[in-house]
Amino acid sequence: SDAHMYDEAVEFFKPQTEKNPPEIEAVTMLANIAKSMGKMKEARVWMQRRIDADPKDPNGYEALAIMDWDDLCNDRQCRQPLPPGGPQLNMPLKQRFDQANHGIDLMKKAEAMAPNAPTPLIYHNLLLRERSFAYAPELPSDLKKAKDPKVIEAARNAAEDKQRADLEEAKVLLQKAMDLQKAAGMVTPAAGADSAKDKDSKAPTSAPAGAEKK
Secondary structure, rough: OHHHHHHHHHHHHHHOOOOOOOHHHHHHHHHHHHOOOOOHHHHHHHHHHHHOOOOOHHHHHHHHHHHHHHHHHHHHHHOOOOOOOOOOOOOOOHHHHHHHHHHHHHHHHHHHHOOOOOOHHHHHHHHHHHHHHHHOOOOOOOOOOOOOOHHHHHHHHHHHHHHHHHHHHHHHHHHHHHHHHHHHHOOOOOOHHOOOOOOOOOOOOOOOOOOOOO
16 A cells, blocks of 8 residues: 555665754655655655755755645646636635745745746746635625625725736746746746736646756
8 A cells, every 4th residue: 555655665764864964865755755645744744854954955945835836736726727717716715825825935945045046936936826816805894894895895906906916926937937947048938938917827737857956
């Protein structure tokens, strides 16, 4: 079973993971094994151990942030065409907002360490696009005011402004990533380039190779 295989892998790498600090290759391998088996909690723990072992390496921050994006993407079914009525979200909006922010904070750290790398910018862009779906009109608790059409319209406009701000920032980051790719002679367009003007984006089906090694 997958559980047995995972336990065997943990046991196999124990000499490397029990060192202080643990070997980067071992904890990364276990994070990838756990992720491939759908053990996301364990994958996050191993990737956090990688970050703790080598906090100056941007790859660990990228990989952990990509796990956040994966969760948000899967919840929204972002690899499928956007339904006419908008996405069907199962994750509570606050959880979506907080998880997107967690990933964005991690990507900002990676960007600071590797300012010429496009991968953190690409996923920062995608995380902002996912966060843009977390906004909903915030109505007052007073029921009378909450039913006031002007109050409702103001709340709706405020939510749309937040969405718009996220998408504008995402567009800037995407363009910067594409410029870096072009300067480096890369021919593959940055993720989301085909829909930068749209609220939705076609996200990559997996992390680019640069998410681990540049």
